[in-house]
Amino acid sequence: MAARFEGKVVAITGGSAGVGAACARAFAREGAKLVLAARGADALEALARDLRPHPVITLTADVASDEDCRRIVTAAEERFGALHVLVNNAGYNARGDFESLPASELARVIDVNLRSPIVMSRLALPLLRSSGGGAIVNVASLAGRTPLPHAVVYSASKFGLRAFSLALNEELRGTGVTVSVVSPGPLFTGFLLDNMDVAADIVFSQPMRTAEQVAGAVLACAADGTPERALPRGSGALATLGYLWPTLSRALRPLLEAHGRRVKQKLRRQPS
Secondary structure, X not given: OOOOOOOOEEEEEOOOOHHHHHHHHHHHHOOOEEEEEEOOHHHHHHHHHHHOXXXXXXXXXXXXXXXXXXXXXXXXXXXXXXXXXXXXXXXXOOOOOHHXXXXXXXXXXXXXXXXXXXXXXXXXXXXXXXXXXXXXXXEOOHHHOOOOOOOHHHHHHHHHHHHHHHHHHHHOOOOOEEEEEEEEOOEOOHHHHOOOOOOOHHHHHOOOEOHHHHHHHHHHHHHHOOOEEEEOHHHHHHHHHHHHOHHHHHHHHHHHHHHHHHHHHHHHHOOO
8 A cells, every 4th residue: 555644744642552652653654754742751752662763753741731732733843844634632531420520620621632622723724734735633432423421521522522623624625624533432442441440331332443443544534534434333323323312322221331331341351
């Protein structure tokens, strides 16, 4: 397969592990220069060492900070002189009953999952335009297609991110910059598996995908500008049905939760 991103500059938030790291490796295989940002310096540097001598720079950054968002975009311009693809992948969740969670935690979910992609996209757009066009790809969730109890604000943030992505893509039509949203279901990553005990059972009712599969969808969107990809497609269709017909969703929920509990039990029995 031809390298679709040879010489292109790609910035990835949440780039040290999981989907972000999988995206970094996939873009590197296709010749992209990388700007990787995350809060964990050690994990970032370990990934960068694996990728080098491929062109890669790392920034320890918290995307909830506007200044750190600006640093990421500025680093791409100063080091590589361009930016062609922005992947807003950093994510945060505060799981549990809404009323039991601290307000500060709920605010951080919005800051990382929704506010940050909006700020990053606004900061990146002038550079994307001056680089001759490019793509913004936002990593959302199927929780942004159907309301998810016990992850209320996470679900709200991903609904908002999906709407932002689709609306901005329409606004930028014909400019040479595309905006896409990738909406995966549950993933075999630490983001979910490290929090299995507090994650809602219904989350595990859907087929699980790998970080590499999500990265494949991110690269496909960056290459062809498709506005939205859901993984897996069947779960995406089910999530949409649940949103459009909430009574159907409520009727199916006990069955889905029971199946999710069985999947959880199997995952717990698997060797780490």
